[in-house]
């Protein structure tokens with residue numbers, strides 16, 4: 351579990367073939383709790399604004415999903431959700 355503060359690092363992590371999970375955290379501002387979403391790093395939702403990912407909200411990275419979910423349950427309770435697009439799959443579903 352690691353907060354990402356470097357945009358280059360975020361973009362290195364958010365690649366279609368990368369592994370791991372990114373949590374998009376709006377909780378510090380409490381403005382958009384519905385936007386607290388956990389994604390797989392390959393998810394296109396992380397690169398919505400053009401191709402680049404951005405750090406307009408806090409982002410956390412973890413290589414494994416289980417410790418990340420345990421952290422979320424402890425720190426955010428029910429105020430987060432898994433992404434409906436990537437569904438936390440470790441790799442993108444085959445399009446073939």
Ligand SMILES: [Zn+2]
Pocket residue numbers: 388389390393394395396433434435436437
């Ligand atoms: Zn996603």
